[in-house]
Amino acid sequence: MKSGANMHLRGVALDMDGLLFDTxxxxxxxxxxxxxxxxxxxxxxxxxxxxxxxxxxxxxxxxxxxxxxxxxxxxxxxxxxxxxxxxxxxLRPMPGLAEWIERLRTSGLPFGLATSSRRKFVDMILPTTEWSDDLAFALTGDDVTHGKPNPEMYLKAADRLRVSPTEMLVLEDSGNGSKAAVSAGAVTVAVPNEHTRSHVFEDVHLVAESLADPRLWELLPQNTNA
The missing domain is CATH 1.10.150.240 (Putative phosphatase; domain 2)
Incomplete structure (x- = not known):
């Protein structure tokens, strides 16, 4: 498996429901x-x-x-x-969330939210976190015309990051979300939860056990100057 440095990752987009929080x-x-x-x-x-x-x-x-x-x-x-x-x-965080956010911070890569959830609910959730100010962007279901599995969400995420979709790492928990990211051309990692373990994750780069999976962490550079 290639490392994040070898894939020239320049940004990260995160789903929210079922990935960051057990919604x-x-x-x-x-x-x-x-x-x-x-x-x-x-x-x-x-x-x-x-x-x-x-x-x-x-x-x-x-x-x-x-x-x-x-x-x-x-x-x-x-x-x-x-x-x-x-x-x-x-509301409950998914296991390993705090540690994963800290790993993102130390990587130096910009990261943002790309969720199908409504803006008003994102605005309720983010103030409860300690990392909302670290987000480079927060895209919601209100920001797209076509929801997942259409790739629109992740094409917009790449645009917000000012990178090519192929230079963007996406984390998703569902089959629909993973299909959207793969269709956009992103490096896609599925992190299924108890509700989505039976989903099909076709053409993803990795199916991780959780946010604490070492294989997921290894995709990120130690810092952007490394």
């Missing part, structure tokens, strides 16, 4: 609430379809799956209300 657990609770209100069951299968998708596209999967007659905009607003009520009380 997939919260999304599952939201799905359960919404479906119970409608006499249906929220399943892992449905959650998998929704992962990585932006707002209306995500709830569209919910509507199609259960053939609901809900208006997508209204269902999204209801979902946002439930998620917002749960978020800060249920």
């Amino acid at each position: 997939e657990r919260i999304y599952f609770q939201v799905g359960q609430v919404l479906m119970e209100r409608r006499g249906h069951t929220f399943t892992l299968e449905l959650q998998q379809k929704m992962m990585g998708r932006v707002g209306l596209s995500a709830v569209g999967q919910m509507i199609d799956h259960h053939q609901l007659d809900d208006d997508p905009v209204s269902l999204l607003a209801e979902s946002d209300d439930v998620y917002g009520d749960l978020l800060l009380g249920e």
